[in-house]
Amino acid sequence: MPTDANTEDEESRQEKLTRNWDELLQELRVTQTGVQILTGFLLTVPFTDKFSSLDDQQRTIYLCVLVGSVVTTCMIVAPVAFHRILFHQHEKPWLVRAANTCARAGLVLLAIVSSGVVLFVFDVVLGITAGLVASALVFALFLGLWLGTPLFARK
Numbered sequence: 001m002p003t004d005a006n007t008e009d010e011e012s013r014q015e016k017l018t019r020n021w022d023e024l025l026q027e028l029r030v031t032q033t034g035v036q037i038l039t040g041f042l043l044t045v046p047f048t049d050k051f052s053s054l055d056d057q058q059r060t061i062y063l064c065v066l067v068g069s070v071v072t073t074c075m076i077v078a079p080v081a082f083h084r085i086l087f088h089q090h091e092k093p094w095l096v097r098a099a100n101t102c103a104r105a106g107l108v109l110l111a112i113v114s115s116g117v118v119l120f121v122f123d124v125v126l127g128i129t130a131g132l133v134a135s136a137l138v139f140a141l142f143l144g145l146w147l148g149t150p151l152f153a154r155k
Contacts, residue, residue, distance in 0.1 A: 017092045024079065024099045031103070032076045035110060038117070039069040050124070058123055061131075065116035072113050075106035111142035 011019070045051060045062060054062065079099035086095060115135045123131035 017096055020096045024103060028076055028079060028103055031106060035073050035076050039073050042066045042069050061120045065113055065120055068109060068113040068116060072106055072109040075102045075109060078102045115139040
C-alpha cells in the first residue's frame with residue numbers, strides 16, 4: 001500500500017484537485033447540517049413564551065448569535081454556490097482554495113456561535129457570570145480539540 005508521499009507523487013495535479021475538492025465537500029456536508037439545524041432552532045426562539053421576559057442584554061446576545069449562525073451558514077454553503085456558478089468553467093484550483101478558506105472561516109464562526117449559544121442559554125438560566133464562564137470553557141474546548149489536537153499531531 002503506498003504512503004501518502006507516494007500517493008501524491010502518483011497523482012496528477014487534476015487528480016489531486018479533484019480529491020481535495022471531494023474531501024472538502026464531505027467536510028462541509030457534516031458541518032452544514034449542524035449549522036443549519038442550529039440556525040433553525042435559533043429562528044424559533046423569539047416565538048417562545050419566555051422570549052418576552054429576556055432583558056436587553058440577553059436579546060442582544062441572542063441577536064448576535066443568530067446573525068453569527070446565519071453568517072456561518074453562508075460561509076459553509078458558499079462553496080456550493082461557487083461550484084454551481086463556475087461549473088464546467090475549469091476553475092477547480094480556485095474552487096478548492098475558496099472552499100478551503102470558507103470551510104476554515106466557517107469552522108471559526110461555528111466555534112464562536114456555539115460558544116455564544118452557551119453564553120445565551122447560561123445567561124438566561126443562571127446569569128451572565130455563569131454564561132461567560134461556560135462560554136469561555138466551550139470556546140477553549142473548541143480551540144483545544146479543533147486547533148490544538150491537529151497541531152500537536154503534526155509535531
